[in-house]
Amino acid sequence: MIGYHVFYQKTEEINFVEISSQFASILFWKKYFGPIRLYCNSKFLKTISFYKLDTLYDEINIDVLDNIPYNKKTLEKYWSVAKIYAANDISKKEPTYCILDTDLWITNKINWDISNDFVGFHFETFNLDDKNNPYLEPSYFINDYVPNEWDVLPINCAFMYINNKQLIFDWFEYMNNVILLNKKSLINKKRKKDAHTLFIEQRVITYLCKKLNLKYTSLINNKYHSGSGLTLNNISVWEPELDFTLEPHKFIKHIWGLKRFYSVLNKKILTEIYDDIHNEFGFLEMEFEQLYKERLKIYYIEY
Secondary structure, eight states, rough: EEEEEEOOOOOSSOOOHHHHHHHHHHHHHHTTTEEEEEOOOOOHHHHHHTTTGGGGEEEOOOOOHTTTSSSSSHHHHTTTTHHHHHHHHHHHOOOSSSEEEEEEEOSSOOOOTTTTEEEESEEOOOTTTHHHHHHOOOGGTOOOOGGGOOOOOOEEESSEEEEHHHHHHHHHHHHHHHHHHHHOOOOOOOHHHHHHHHHHIHHHHHHHHHTOOOOOSSSSOOOETSSSSSOOSOOOOOEEEETSSTTGGEEEEGGGGGGGHHHHHHHHHHHHHHHHHHHHHSSSGGGGGHHHHHHHHHHHOOO
16 A cells, blocks of 8 residues: 655754654555655755655655645645645545555554545544634635535544545645635634634545545544643543554554643653664664764753
C-alpha cells in the first residue's frame, strides 16, 4: 500500500519532536506497509533535508503545494487545504492509497477493510452548546445548508485510506467553493482558529461520503468528544475509553493532541518515539548526524 505524507510549512522552524515523529512514521510505514512519498512545499523540503529525512522517501513532490493559489491568510484559516490539494493530485494517478500525518506512526502491521471507499482515523462527536466545541453548523460556511444532509459525524483525517477518486475530486471542488464563497459569519474567536479547516476537512468528507452513498468507516471504533477539554489531568475524552493493550490501538501512536504540552512532555514524547525506533531498527538515527546530535542535545539539557 502506497503511503503519503503531506506537509505545508508556514513557520520558520519545526519542533524537533515533530521531526522525530516524522522519522518514525517513515520508517515504520516502509517496513510494514510499503513505499512512502511526500507532498510538501519547498520550505519544508529544506527543513527535512537538513536532517536528511528527504533521503528516506521514495518520491517527493513540491510542485503541487508550491503552487496553491491561495494567500498566506487563507492558508492559515484553512490549514488543511494542502492535504486536500495533495489528495486531488494523487487521485489523478493512484486509485488506492493512504495519507497519514507526519506525527502518526504505526509500529506493527494492522489491517482495515479495503473494500471501503474511505477509512478515516476515528469519528468525532460534538455538542453545539459547548463553548469549546470547534464544530459549527454548516450554515456558517455555506448558503445551501439542509440539516438532514449533514446528520453524519465528522471524522479525523490524521489517517486516511482512499479508494474512490470521485470522492476526492468532489471534496476538492467543495473545498474551493467554500473558500471562494468566504461567507462572512460571526464566529466566536475562541472557536475561530480551527473551525474553518475542520469544516472543509473533517465535516465535508463524511457529508460527501453520505451524499455519494459510499461505504466508509474509521480505523479505530473509539469516538473523540471534541471540545471536552483535553488537559494533562483529564484525558477521558474517548467513548469507549482507549485501551492501549488492545490491537490496533497499541500499535498506533499519534502526537496531535499533546502538542500543546510540549513544554512539559517534550522529553517524554521523544523517549517514546526513539524507544519505538530502537526496538525495531536499532540506533538508526546515528546514521543521520544532525538528527542524532539534536536528540542528544535535548536529552543533555533535560538532564
